[in-house]
């Protein structure tokens with residue numbers, strides 16, 4: 001079996017599995033906010049996990065709030081920055097995840113003005129336009145939310161340049177690092193962004209876990225008020241075992257950063273070989289910097305879902321676009337933003353593996369995809 005939908009959700013890493021088996025056997029199990037010794041021991045383990053997560057992400061432990069994942073982190077930042085804000089302009093990009101788009105639309109419905117930054121044909125944000133907008137609207141910009149890496153194409157965005165503009169203009173910047181963290185090194189302090197988010201299930205920790213990084217945590221306003229947990233930034237008893245798995249998973253991915261070059265090379269080989277065998281094939285975002293673990297590929301005229309089903313019959317699991325819109329046989333909004341035709345847009349499959357996947361996956365994906373394309377080519381008589 002080849003699981004190639006890590007961008008949708010990564011399987012638990014073996015390190016997390018081993019940790020959980022021992023952890024569930026031994027305990028402690030208690031409310032980490034309780035005053036008895038079991039509570040104190042549970043808290044100790046969770047705070048140790050916070051320190052480790054902070055270390056792997058280049059943050060201070062006090063800058064880290066445990067939560068349920070990126071969607072919650074994104075909503076918390078919008079709520080924190082926009083509540084009572086006199087400035088009215090929100091800037092996002094045209095390739096943001098729906099967790100950002102729908103939140104921004106909600107605030108637009110409350111009277112904020114939403115500006116959506118276009119991308120070029122490679123799926124990279126148009127930085128020059130953003131610079132113009134900063135000149136035009138700076139005094140009115142309430143916040144900017146632009147991702148570090150795209151979930152469909154894997155294209156890495158110039159988030160440092162976005163951050164520079166935001167810092168110069170004193171505009172809060174939320175960098176959606178959901179797909180970036182765990183796939184390539186990220187140092188929060190060095191990035192200097194105001195807010196970054198993470199979902200545990202994207203990097204092999206337990207699903208339903210996550211964290212929000214805030215440069216100045218005092219700017220956070222709790223979205224979930226509750227009993228004052230997480231220094232009043234996120235109410236509700238913490239998912240302490242889940243939070244511990246975040247630290248284990250972050251260590252595992254950090255140990256695998258040394259594999260990035262090897263995986264990028266293998267990915268390149270894979271793309272070259274498939275394009276040579278099937279000259280009509282298109283790789284989306286091909287000429288932009290991309291995550292080493294993602295390939296977004298289309299055979300124009302062949303339906304992506306037909307390719308996906310063919311691959312599944314070979315025990316290879318991929319998606320046609322982002323998991324959330326899997327059942328929609330339409331060109332995704334990310335690809336429309338990149339001006340991709342429907343023939344290509346309907347033909348895409350996303351192959352996304354993990355930093356801990358064997359490099360032979362790319363060979364096996366080549367064999368599997370070649371078989372699928374060859375079969376469907378005949379049926380469609382190209």
Ligand SMILES: Cc1ncc(COP(=O)(O)O)c(C=O)c1O
Pocket residue numbers: 007008069070071072097099147149150151176178179199201
């Ligand atoms: C770029 C990006 N942002 C945010 C999210 C939301 O993450 P979650 O559903 O884990 O909260 C995702 C999930 O696919 C994503 O890819």
